[in-house]
Amino acid sequence: MIMRVSANEVKEIFQQLINKKLSREEVAEWAYSRTQDYDNEQLEFFPPEEEGRIWETLQYLEGVDLKENNDTYLHIDSDFFQEFRHKWERQPEIETHISIHPKHEYVVTLPDTLDTILLQIQRKEGKPLGRLINQWVHEKVQQYAKASVAM
Numbered sequence: 001m002i003m004r005v006s007a008n009e010v011k012e013i014f015q016q017l018i019n020k021k022l023s024r025e026e027v028a029e030w031a032y033s034r035t036q037d038y039d040n041e042q043l044e045f046f047p048p049e050e051e052g053r054i055w056e057t058l059q060y061l062e063g064v065d066l067k068e069n070n071d072t073y074l075h076i077d078s079d080f081f082q083e084f085r086h087k088w089e090r091q092p093e094i095e096t097h098i099s100i101h102p103k104h105e106y107v108v109t110l111p112d113t114l115d116t117i118l119l120q121i122q123r124k125e126g127k128p129l130g131r132l133i134n135q136w137v138h139e140k141v142q143q144y145a146k147a148s149v150a151m
Contacts, residue, residue, distance in 0.1 A: 002043070003042055003043050004044045004045075005034050005037075005044070005046070006045075006054075007050040010057045013030060013031075017061070018080050028063065028065040031059075031060075031062040031064075035062055038058075053088070057088075060083055118133075
């Protein structure tokens with residue numbers, strides 16, 4: 001029988017771990033069951049385009065109960081929050097196409113640190129990311145043009 005695992009389900013289990021509604025052992029057992037289904041070719045990812053993130057998250061969750069020794073877990077609680085943010089709060093890596101003229105298209109590639117800041121600004125401003133970037137580029141070009149004329 002084919003089992004389905006969804007991005008929403010994985011995120012919910014992760015959140016329950018972070019909020020201590022599920023124990024580390026319960027989460028690891030849940031993830032282990034899904035990875036076994038995968039090994040037996042009985043696991044389907046939904047949506048299919050999130051397979052990579054879902055699979056990476058399952059592998060991480062499978063190890064949340066690992067211990068360094070009898071008294072100490074390998075991961076501390078704050079690791080879970082950081083890993084969740086890393087996997088699910090940032091957008092998957094995509095190319096952003098910004099067009100300021102119908103005949104000109106530019107691709108902007110940003111390091112993860114700037115991408116994270118941009119996403120925070122986007123949430124705060126409530127505007128589409130492309131519009132924010134277009135606005136900033138437009139302002140910078142105008143500032144440069146004014147400075148060049150003044151020289």
